[in-house]
Amino acid sequence: MATRRGPTKGSRILVQLPFGRDKTGGGKPASRLIYIKQGVADALGFKPIRTLPTQQVRYKTASGTATTTRYQKGSYKRKSVTLIFKAPKNITGSTGLYKSVAMPIPSGVTLDDVIKYFHTGAGKSKGVVALISPQGSRMQWAEATLR
Structure with a gap:
Protein backbone atom coordinates (compact mmCIF):
# COMPACT_ATOMS: atom_id res chain seq x y z
CA MET A 1 0.00 0.00 0.00
CA ALA A 2 1.37 3.39 -0.96
CA THR A 3 1.89 5.97 1.74
CA ARG A 4 0.78 9.57 1.43
CA ARG A 5 2.78 12.67 2.19
CA GLY A 6 0.45 14.41 4.67
CA PRO A 7 -3.12 14.38 5.93
CA THR A 8 -5.64 16.65 4.24
CA LYS A 9 -8.83 15.88 6.17
CA GLY A 10 -10.00 17.54 9.37
CA ILE A 49 -5.86 25.23 24.07
CA ARG A 50 -9.23 25.92 25.69
CA THR A 51 -9.13 29.73 25.91
CA LEU A 52 -7.58 32.04 23.35
CA PRO A 53 -4.55 33.86 24.80
CA THR A 54 -4.57 37.66 24.68
CA GLN A 55 -1.89 40.32 24.79
CA GLN A 56 -1.91 44.05 25.48
CA VAL A 57 -0.90 46.18 22.49
CA ARG A 58 0.07 49.84 22.90
CA TYR A 59 -0.12 52.13 19.90
CA LYS A 60 0.10 55.85 19.15
CA THR A 61 -2.96 57.94 18.38
CA ALA A 62 -3.48 61.63 17.61
CA SER A 63 -4.19 62.36 21.28
CA GLY A 64 -1.35 60.25 22.74
CA THR A 65 -1.17 56.51 23.21
CA ALA A 66 -3.86 53.89 23.60
CA THR A 67 -3.84 50.28 24.75
CA THR A 68 -6.03 47.52 23.42
CA THR A 69 -6.33 43.79 23.95
CA ARG A 70 -5.65 41.53 20.99
CA TYR A 71 -6.02 37.77 20.58
CA GLN A 72 -2.80 35.93 19.75
CA LYS A 73 -2.65 33.98 16.52
CA GLY A 74 -0.82 30.74 15.97
CA SER A 75 1.89 30.08 13.43
CA TYR A 76 0.45 28.85 10.14
CA LYS A 77 1.86 28.88 6.60
CA ARG A 78 5.28 29.93 7.87
CA LYS A 79 8.52 28.00 7.90
CA SER A 80 7.92 24.43 8.97
CA VAL A 81 9.71 21.17 9.68
CA THR A 82 8.70 17.83 8.23
CA LEU A 83 8.55 15.13 10.89
CA ILE A 84 9.20 11.57 9.64
CA PHE A 85 7.70 8.62 11.53
CA LYS A 86 9.45 5.31 12.24
CA ALA A 87 6.71 3.46 10.34
CA PRO A 88 3.72 4.73 8.34
CA LYS A 89 1.07 5.92 10.77
CA ASN A 90 -2.71 6.15 10.68
CA ILE A 91 -3.79 9.74 11.38
CA THR A 92 -7.22 10.18 12.98
CA GLY A 93 -9.75 11.78 10.65
CA SER A 94 -7.91 10.88 7.42
CA THR A 95 -7.79 7.72 5.39
CA GLY A 96 -4.58 5.88 4.64
CA LEU A 97 -1.15 5.78 6.23
CA TYR A 98 1.23 8.72 6.47
CA LYS A 99 5.01 8.60 6.69
CA SER A 100 5.52 12.30 7.41
CA VAL A 101 3.67 15.39 8.61
CA ALA A 102 4.56 19.09 8.50
CA MET A 103 4.67 21.18 11.66
CA PRO A 104 5.02 24.99 11.55
CA ILE A 105 7.71 26.61 13.68
CA PRO A 106 6.49 29.60 15.73
CA SER A 107 8.72 32.49 16.81
CA GLY A 108 9.46 31.05 20.28
CA VAL A 109 10.66 27.66 19.02
CA THR A 110 13.99 26.88 17.38
CA LEU A 111 14.97 23.87 15.31
CA ASP A 112 17.15 22.78 18.24
CA ASP A 113 14.06 22.73 20.51
CA VAL A 114 12.19 20.49 18.05
CA ILE A 115 15.10 18.05 17.74
CA LYS A 116 15.62 17.80 21.51
CA TYR A 117 11.89 17.23 22.14
CA PHE A 118 11.46 14.40 19.62
CA HIS A 119 14.93 12.85 20.01
CA THR A 120 15.50 12.78 23.79
CA GLY A 121 12.59 14.62 25.42
CA ALA A 122 8.95 13.84 26.18
CA GLY A 123 8.13 13.43 22.48
CA LYS A 124 10.48 10.46 22.08
CA SER A 125 7.57 8.01 22.40
CA LYS A 126 5.67 9.54 19.45
CA GLY A 127 7.59 7.53 16.85
CA VAL A 128 9.39 10.42 15.12
CA VAL A 129 12.82 9.26 13.92
CA ALA A 130 13.90 12.09 11.62
CA LEU A 131 13.04 15.56 10.46
CA ILE A 132 13.66 17.75 7.46
CA SER A 133 14.53 21.34 8.31
CA PRO A 134 13.05 24.38 6.53
CA GLN A 135 16.32 24.61 4.56
CA GLY A 136 15.93 21.02 3.33
CA SER A 137 18.58 19.24 5.40
CA ARG A 138 17.60 15.89 6.90
CA MET A 139 18.49 14.91 10.47
CA GLN A 140 17.87 11.28 11.39
CA TRP A 141 18.52 9.63 14.77
CA ALA A 142 16.92 6.20 14.32
CA GLU A 143 16.12 3.67 11.60
CA ALA A 144 12.92 4.31 9.63
CA THR A 145 11.01 1.60 7.76
CA LEU A 146 9.23 3.49 4.99
CA ARG A 147 7.84 1.08 2.46
Missing part, protein backbone atom coordinates in the same frame (compact mmCIF):
# COMPACT_ATOMS: atom_id res chain seq x y z
CA SER A 11 -9.88 21.04 10.74
CA ARG A 12 -6.94 22.95 12.16
CA ILE A 13 -6.81 23.60 15.88
CA LEU A 14 -4.74 26.00 17.96
CA VAL A 15 -2.07 24.20 19.99
CA GLN A 16 0.59 25.47 22.38
CA LEU A 17 3.79 23.48 21.97
CA PRO A 18 5.22 21.94 25.17
CA PHE A 19 8.72 23.14 24.24
CA GLY A 20 10.27 26.48 23.28
CA ARG A 21 10.09 29.80 25.13
CA ASP A 22 7.65 32.66 25.65
CA LYS A 23 10.19 35.49 25.39
CA THR A 24 13.08 36.11 23.01
CA GLY A 25 16.60 36.98 24.13
CA GLY A 26 15.81 40.70 24.11
CA GLY A 27 12.75 40.28 26.33
CA LYS A 28 10.27 40.66 23.49
CA PRO A 29 7.29 38.29 23.54
CA ALA A 30 7.56 35.11 21.48
CA SER A 31 4.91 32.54 20.65
CA ARG A 32 4.65 28.77 21.01
CA LEU A 33 1.23 28.64 19.32
CA ILE A 34 0.63 26.80 16.04
CA TYR A 35 -2.34 25.84 13.90
CA ILE A 36 -2.16 22.15 13.09
CA LYS A 37 -4.57 19.47 11.87
CA GLN A 38 -6.48 17.86 14.73
CA GLY A 39 -5.43 14.32 13.80
CA VAL A 40 -1.78 15.34 13.56
CA ALA A 41 -1.98 17.04 16.97
CA ASP A 42 -3.43 13.83 18.45
CA ALA A 43 -0.69 11.71 16.83
CA LEU A 44 2.04 13.97 18.23
CA GLY A 45 0.42 14.25 21.67
CA PHE A 46 -0.33 17.99 21.53
CA LYS A 47 -3.44 19.25 23.34
CA PRO A 48 -5.63 22.08 21.99
Whole structure:
Protein backbone atom coordinates (compact mmCIF):
# COMPACT_ATOMS: atom_id res chain seq x y z
CA MET A 1 0.00 0.00 0.00
CA ALA A 2 1.37 3.39 -0.96
CA THR A 3 1.89 5.97 1.74
CA ARG A 4 0.78 9.57 1.43
CA ARG A 5 2.78 12.67 2.19
CA GLY A 6 0.45 14.41 4.67
CA PRO A 7 -3.12 14.38 5.93
CA THR A 8 -5.64 16.65 4.24
CA LYS A 9 -8.83 15.88 6.17
CA GLY A 10 -10.00 17.54 9.37
CA SER A 11 -9.88 21.04 10.74
CA ARG A 12 -6.94 22.95 12.16
CA ILE A 13 -6.81 23.60 15.88
CA LEU A 14 -4.74 26.00 17.96
CA VAL A 15 -2.07 24.20 19.99
CA GLN A 16 0.59 25.47 22.38
CA LEU A 17 3.79 23.48 21.97
CA PRO A 18 5.22 21.94 25.17
CA PHE A 19 8.72 23.14 24.24
CA GLY A 20 10.27 26.48 23.28
CA ARG A 21 10.09 29.80 25.13
CA ASP A 22 7.65 32.66 25.65
CA LYS A 23 10.19 35.49 25.39
CA THR A 24 13.08 36.11 23.01
CA GLY A 25 16.60 36.98 24.13
CA GLY A 26 15.81 40.70 24.11
CA GLY A 27 12.75 40.28 26.33
CA LYS A 28 10.27 40.66 23.49
CA PRO A 29 7.29 38.29 23.54
CA ALA A 30 7.56 35.11 21.48
CA SER A 31 4.91 32.54 20.65
CA ARG A 32 4.65 28.77 21.01
CA LEU A 33 1.23 28.64 19.32
CA ILE A 34 0.63 26.80 16.04
CA TYR A 35 -2.34 25.84 13.90
CA ILE A 36 -2.16 22.15 13.09
CA LYS A 37 -4.57 19.47 11.87
CA GLN A 38 -6.48 17.86 14.73
CA GLY A 39 -5.43 14.32 13.80
CA VAL A 40 -1.78 15.34 13.56
CA ALA A 41 -1.98 17.04 16.97
CA ASP A 42 -3.43 13.83 18.45
CA ALA A 43 -0.69 11.71 16.83
CA LEU A 44 2.04 13.97 18.23
CA GLY A 45 0.42 14.25 21.67
CA PHE A 46 -0.33 17.99 21.53
CA LYS A 47 -3.44 19.25 23.34
CA PRO A 48 -5.63 22.08 21.99
CA ILE A 49 -5.86 25.23 24.07
CA ARG A 50 -9.23 25.92 25.69
CA THR A 51 -9.13 29.73 25.91
CA LEU A 52 -7.58 32.04 23.35
CA PRO A 53 -4.55 33.86 24.80
CA THR A 54 -4.57 37.66 24.68
CA GLN A 55 -1.89 40.32 24.79
CA GLN A 56 -1.91 44.05 25.48
CA VAL A 57 -0.90 46.18 22.49
CA ARG A 58 0.07 49.84 22.90
CA TYR A 59 -0.12 52.13 19.90
CA LYS A 60 0.10 55.85 19.15
CA THR A 61 -2.96 57.94 18.38
CA ALA A 62 -3.48 61.63 17.61
CA SER A 63 -4.19 62.36 21.28
CA GLY A 64 -1.35 60.25 22.74
CA THR A 65 -1.17 56.51 23.21
CA ALA A 66 -3.86 53.89 23.60
CA THR A 67 -3.84 50.28 24.75
CA THR A 68 -6.03 47.52 23.42
CA THR A 69 -6.33 43.79 23.95
CA ARG A 70 -5.65 41.53 20.99
CA TYR A 71 -6.02 37.77 20.58
CA GLN A 72 -2.80 35.93 19.75
CA LYS A 73 -2.65 33.98 16.52
CA GLY A 74 -0.82 30.74 15.97
CA SER A 75 1.89 30.08 13.43
CA TYR A 76 0.45 28.85 10.14
CA LYS A 77 1.86 28.88 6.60
CA ARG A 78 5.28 29.93 7.87
CA LYS A 79 8.52 28.00 7.90
CA SER A 80 7.92 24.43 8.97
CA VAL A 81 9.71 21.17 9.68
CA THR A 82 8.70 17.83 8.23
CA LEU A 83 8.55 15.13 10.89
CA ILE A 84 9.20 11.57 9.64
CA PHE A 85 7.70 8.62 11.53
CA LYS A 86 9.45 5.31 12.24
CA ALA A 87 6.71 3.46 10.34
CA PRO A 88 3.72 4.73 8.34
CA LYS A 89 1.07 5.92 10.77
CA ASN A 90 -2.71 6.15 10.68
CA ILE A 91 -3.79 9.74 11.38
CA THR A 92 -7.22 10.18 12.98
CA GLY A 93 -9.75 11.78 10.65
CA SER A 94 -7.91 10.88 7.42
CA THR A 95 -7.79 7.72 5.39
CA GLY A 96 -4.58 5.88 4.64
CA LEU A 97 -1.15 5.78 6.23
CA TYR A 98 1.23 8.72 6.47
CA LYS A 99 5.01 8.60 6.69
CA SER A 100 5.52 12.30 7.41
CA VAL A 101 3.67 15.39 8.61
CA ALA A 102 4.56 19.09 8.50
CA MET A 103 4.67 21.18 11.66
CA PRO A 104 5.02 24.99 11.55
CA ILE A 105 7.71 26.61 13.68
CA PRO A 106 6.49 29.60 15.73
CA SER A 107 8.72 32.49 16.81
CA GLY A 108 9.46 31.05 20.28
CA VAL A 109 10.66 27.66 19.02
CA THR A 110 13.99 26.88 17.38
CA LEU A 111 14.97 23.87 15.31
CA ASP A 112 17.15 22.78 18.24
CA ASP A 113 14.06 22.73 20.51
CA VAL A 114 12.19 20.49 18.05
CA ILE A 115 15.10 18.05 17.74
CA LYS A 116 15.62 17.80 21.51
CA TYR A 117 11.89 17.23 22.14
CA PHE A 118 11.46 14.40 19.62
CA HIS A 119 14.93 12.85 20.01
CA THR A 120 15.50 12.78 23.79
CA GLY A 121 12.59 14.62 25.42
CA ALA A 122 8.95 13.84 26.18
CA GLY A 123 8.13 13.43 22.48
CA LYS A 124 10.48 10.46 22.08
CA SER A 125 7.57 8.01 22.40
CA LYS A 126 5.67 9.54 19.45
CA GLY A 127 7.59 7.53 16.85
CA VAL A 128 9.39 10.42 15.12
CA VAL A 129 12.82 9.26 13.92
CA ALA A 130 13.90 12.09 11.62
CA LEU A 131 13.04 15.56 10.46
CA ILE A 132 13.66 17.75 7.46
CA SER A 133 14.53 21.34 8.31
CA PRO A 134 13.05 24.38 6.53
CA GLN A 135 16.32 24.61 4.56
CA GLY A 136 15.93 21.02 3.33
CA SER A 137 18.58 19.24 5.40
CA ARG A 138 17.60 15.89 6.90
CA MET A 139 18.49 14.91 10.47
CA GLN A 140 17.87 11.28 11.39
CA TRP A 141 18.52 9.63 14.77
CA ALA A 142 16.92 6.20 14.32
CA GLU A 143 16.12 3.67 11.60
CA ALA A 144 12.92 4.31 9.63
CA THR A 145 11.01 1.60 7.76
CA LEU A 146 9.23 3.49 4.99
CA ARG A 147 7.84 1.08 2.46
